Amino acid sequence: xxxxxxxxxxxxxxxxxxxxxxxxxxxxxxxxxxxxxxxxxxxxxxxxxxxxxxxxxxxxxxxxxxxxxxxxxxxxxxxxxxxxxxxxxxxxxxxxxxxxxxxxxxxxxxxxxxxxxxxxxxxxxxxxxxxxxxxxxxxxxxxxxxxxxxxxxxxxxxxxxxxxxxx
Amino acid sequence: xxxxxxxxxxxxxxxxxxxxxxxxxxxxxxxxxxxxxxxxxxxxxxxxxxxxxxxxxxxxxxxxxxxxxxxxxxxxxxxxxxxxxxxxxxxxxxxxxxxxxxxxxxxxxxxxxxxxxxxxxxxxxxxxxxxxxxxxxxxxxxxxxxxxxxxxxxxxxxxxxxxxxxxxxxxxxxxxxxxxxxxxxxxxxxxxxxxxxxxxxxxxxxxxxx
Numbered sequence: 346x347x348x349x350x351x352x353x354x355x356x357x358x359x360x361x362x363x364x365x366x367x368x369x370x371x372x373x374x375x376x377x378x379x380x381x382x383x384x385x386x387x388x389x390x391x392x393x394x395x396x397x398x399x400x401x402x403x404x405x406x407x408x409x410x411x412x413x414x415x416x417x418x419x420x421x422x423x424x425x426x427x428x429x430x431x432x433x434x435x436x437x438x439x440x441x442x443x444x445x446x447x448x449x450x451x452x453x454x455x456x457x458x459x460x461x462x463x464x465x466x467x468x469x470x471x472x473x474x475x476x477x478x479x480x481x482x483x484x485x486x487x488x489x490x491x492x493x494x495x496x497x498x499x500x501x502x503x504x505x506x507x508x509x510x511x512x
Numbered sequence: 513x514x515x516x517x518x519x520x521x522x523x524x525x526x527x528x529x530x531x532x533x534x535x536x537x538x539x540x541x542x543x544x545x546x547x548x549x550x551x552x553x554x555x556x557x558x559x560x561x562x563x564x565x566x567x568x569x570x571x572x573x574x575x576x577x578x579x580x581x582x583x584x585x586x587x588x589x590x591x592x593x594x595x596x597x598x599x600x601x602x603x604x605x606x607x608x609x610x611x612x613x614x615x616x617x618x619x620x621x622x623x624x625x626x627x628x629x630x631x632x633x634x635x636x637x638x639x640x641x642x643x644x645x646x647x648x649x650x651x652x653x654x655x656x657x658x659x660x661x662x663x664x665x666x667x668x669x670x671x672x673x674x675x676x677x678x679x680x681x682x683x684x685x686x687x688x689x690x691x692x693x694x695x696x697x698x699x700x701x702x703x704x705x706x707x708x709x710x711x712x713x714x715x716x717x718x719x720x721x722x
Binding site: 363368398409416 | 541545566661664666696704
């Protein structure tokens, strides 16, 4: 039964265990040893912890057999050999897959590049097609010589009428 | 690089099968000791130990020398044991099997707890009974407490090394070990208060009537 104050018991027990384990620094050791010298209950607690720890020796250490060593080494060798064989069998498939990915990525990049250029760069042919009606009558329009007059005629629908006649 | 086992592992990294065999020989007993007391079963402990060695070998190319090889090895062991525990939990297997009958009778853990609480008096024990008592006391700890106790007791690891193995701070290890060792003390105290520590081959005289 502990006669230590309940609220400090876990902390003191921690210090006692750490003291037994050699995990306290010099100052902490000095303080706990001073308390142990003054406190019978604390000394009994320390001895009790120490004895319980010694009782763990009853568990004993395991002794493995030669057959365990042999089977362990065989198991590791076999597992590693299987993994190497699998890796070798998979190598052609992985190479093909890598080439497929590279080829697909290249083709995709090419398509993206082509369409990007196509969208971003103006098509001179498109401009020509759009301007074809003007080009076809350029000589006549030059004779007029006044762009505002031409725009007025366009607003009056003169050129639309001509276009519908031609179609 | 003062750790000879680190040098051996570097030889394994460079392809030496003999170095790997030497590491297995050096660590198999230690590893199985900790694992057996952790999982409570020798066969399972051997299976887990082999898994640990397999992982060590698989990781050989990536091995970077740290302070101690043993800390790295037992970190793997802790991870393997934790994975096995999760697997058992999913399969609902009973891992810490109490014997149906033994020196403490049909329900040894109940007897242990009753003695610990003072409900029934402790009596002196022979060696087999003492081993049973201690085994059950350790089994009554939770897995983290048990691992910390076993690493401290059987591997002599410092709090820093235990923390590295179990991914805990040294303060967390200190608290964990304190709770574990206090729990062991509470369970075992009635027994060592009832007489001297049993020695091999002897049965202590029954002094309870004196």
